[in-house]
Amino acid sequence: MLLRFRAANVRSLRDEQELSFVVPQHEKSDAARTLKLSDGKSLQVFPVLGIFGANASGKSNVVTALMKMKEAVLGSYGRWTSYQGIPREEFALDPKSAAESTFYEADFVLEDGVRWTYGFELGSKRVESEWLHAYPKGRRQVWLDRDATRDTVFEFPGDRIQDRALLARTTRPNALLLSRAANDNHPQLTRIYDWFNKNLWDITPETERSQREAFTARELLNEKSRDRIEELLRVADLGIQGAEVEHQPGQTPRVRLLHGSDAGEPVAFDWQRESFGTRSWFALIGPLLLALDRGAVLLIDELDASLHPRFAAEVVRLFQAPWVNTKGAQLVFTSHDPSLLKSPRGGRPLEPGQIWLTEKDDSGATELYPLSDVDPGPEEDLSDSYLAGAFGAVPRVTQGQIGRRVLTALAGEAERS
Template structure:
């Protein structure tokens, strides 16, 4: 499971920002799950976090930063060559950021209950630092300490890591040691590398939809998953009773959804007749179920971009429900839809600690903070307060301001002409 993610100098995330799934000490949560650690202690961990904010406030950059950390771990050894430099996207509004390093760090707990902290700093042409710490008995064990400014760049306190000399000799200055180790299936480090490849997935509802439609269709062909796919189609109140799916050798399956009719007999629609919202929801079902089955961390940018609010709320419920999310899957999503902050009956689908807000300061840098820091009242309507700007993270636009600016611009153009 993912406990925390820290990042600095990536896009609008100039200063170090942290996204945390861990319930702060002293706070109570009905949504959090108890995570047992290898040292016998436990943590309360949220199954999902939602990042809300105005357009261009940097909320998507939080998800993008996680994706870029994953890409670095997967690609640095095989794809970062010395003449290309290291791919980075520094904070663009301050020239000094180009000369400063980009920072990433995650805290994760693997299946054996051991907590690990892994991170690195990237310069324009080399890995400035890299570190790996383990906490098998609650105390920190330093497995790797890399610092490019030292004569002895790599240090391995405790000599816990195997093949140290080989790793030092074959790790390029512009590649991560973790990536190099995984290339040879290192017996100790590969499991850390695998967390990024097998447990950190990203999707966008508006991209790669055809591939995800085919993946969901394949799950309809599987007797073990078909019932759940059809149930999710029905529960979203689309008037769908089921689905027909036909195998086609060498081609993607043909799907026809069965819709309710006045006659009582379901009517099968050709796929092209389905609405954009229905197809977007169908394409999302397959990855959702796979993430739930494998206990993965799923990243969804702009959850509400192509989905009806009812569908977005259903995604939240899937990850929140312990009887559905039995493998400890986690979700990070971004949105600016305030309807996700309350139920139709006025309840709270998300606790304040699960709601994270993004707001830019005067220099254009993003600040990321949980709503729990604002300490909303227990009966406060989070949606209304959010829209009113009580928590920040909303556009600074007064009613009619945009229209007035358009009229002013038009008047100026008329005078110039």
């Protein structure tokens, strides 16, 4: 499970920002899961985090930063050889940022309960630093300490890593040692690499929909998956009673959803007649179930972009429900839809510690903070308070301001002409 993620100098994340799934010790949570650690202790970890904020406040950049870290781990050894330097997207609004390193760090727990911290700093031409720490008995073990400014760049305190001399000698300055080790299926470090490879799956509901539709369609051919897919279609209240699927070898399965009718017999609709919302929901179901089955970390950017609020709320419920999410899967989503902050019948789908807000300062840099830092009241309507600007992270636009500016601009153009 992912515990924390930190990044700096990535797009609008100029200063170090942290996203944390861990419930602070002084807080109580009904949504959190108990994660047993190898040292006998336990942590309370949220299964879902939602990132809210105004347009262009940096919500998507938090998800992008997570994916950039994964891309670096998976691709630095093989793909970066073709670059004249290291591919980065540093903070663009300050010229000094180009000369500063880009920072990534993740805390996570593997299947055996051991907590790990892995991170690195990337310069424009080389990996400036890289580190790997383990906590098998609660105390930190330093496995790797890399510093490009030292005469001895790589140090391995405790000599825990096998083939240390070979790794140090064959890791390029512009590649991560972790990527290099996994290329040779290193017996110890490949486990860390595999965590990144099998997690941090990103989805934008409006993009790659046809591929995800095809994946969900193929899953309908699997009897174990079919019942769950049809149930999710029904529970979303689309009037759908089931699905027909035809499959010819070498072709994408053809799906027709069965809609209820006044006559009592379901009517099969051609796929092209289905609404955009229905198709978006169908396309999302396959990856959602796969993430739940594998206990992966799923990243959904703009969850509300092409989904009805009811569908978006259903996604959150799937990951929150322990009887559905039995493998410890996690969800990070971005949204600006305040309806996800309260249930139709009252209550809170997400606790304050699960709601993260993004806001840009005057220099264009993003600040990321949990709603729990604002300390909302226990009975406070989070949706109303959010829209009223009580928590920040909303557009600074007064009623009618945009219209007045448009009229002013039109009047100016008329005078100039």
